Amino acid sequence: MSKRLNNKKIAFLATDGFEQVELTKPWDAIQAAGATVELVSLKRGQIQGVHHDEKGEMFDVDKTVDTVSASDYDGLVLPGGVFNPDALRVNETAVDFVRDFFKQHKPVAAVCHGPWLLVEADVVQGRRVTSWPSVRTDLINAGAQWVDEECVCDEGLVTSRNPDDLPAFCEKAVEEFAEGKHSQQTA
Template identity: 55%
Template sequence: MSHLSGKRVAILAADGFEQSELLEPLKALKEHEAQVDVVSPKGGHVQGFEHFDKGEQVKVDVELANADAGKYDALVIPGGLFNPDALRVDEQALAFTRAFFEAGKPVAAICHGPWVLANAGVLEGRTVTSVPNIRRDLENAGAKWEDEEVVVDQGLVTSRTPDDLPAFCAKLVEEIDEGRHAGQKRSAA
């Protein structure tokens, strides 16, 4: 088991995140001893969903306005329909996301989460996957889209749906454990 002791990870979420896509990576990261902060444009709590039904609320640890990407080793963006749709038009969320790419830090996004990456302008020439109905948006942002359980491209980890969470979480932990990436590109099933 790899240990992420001393690593700090931000999970960027707004109301409407797919519950399992936030809670499963959170659990995996904590099991590997990472410090994890839920970062959100608003304080208090964010509302999770189980598909179309309201789920659990999750406590926000750091408001986005006070979040410093430089203090984190990696970023996770859960999906759900409403969460990434709100984040992709939030300039602070886009700047926060871009900072991880500029620093060469691991970033993981699942389901509709890559929408945020498209709007942040960081997908040009990258290979990704996502929920199939945003494929065209990602391709229009310059990405190559593959229908795989998990795709890893230079520290960028993407997956399609909650069914892919075991592979997504495993690759997320692996990429954070490895740290910065220089030109690595691979796809894993």
């Protein structure tokens, strides 16, 4: 695979209860494209992945969200899972971290329930997005235009609905991270 992301550093923000495949597939694709990837979380040590409602593997955390800044990275990935974004969205530091990517015009990719964090960060007003169906109303209420499509990209914001969409999601995320900053990507 092409090394289009050489010299790029991409953060994955997750905590216990993330949908494992929604972290591992993008992680592998982005790393294969040449990027350095780091798992950022609320706590040190390890976090628990899930396969829908069953426990998955444990993953080593590289950095805690209180020790990093959006300026440390070229892009951000927000995996889904029900518990993961729900826990992250009540953490002010995590929400600020997400919002700062938009303030700095950097690409962000969120899949499934991951867009809940975008709602909390107040960055979806006027944007075209998709998500897991149960997140639809929250996105619409936050001012987004929700569509039922495999993968949606709006000025550096990449969203997808579920694990079945991961091939298109990964391809588009790599493309957006390669492009870099988007002047229209704002908070």
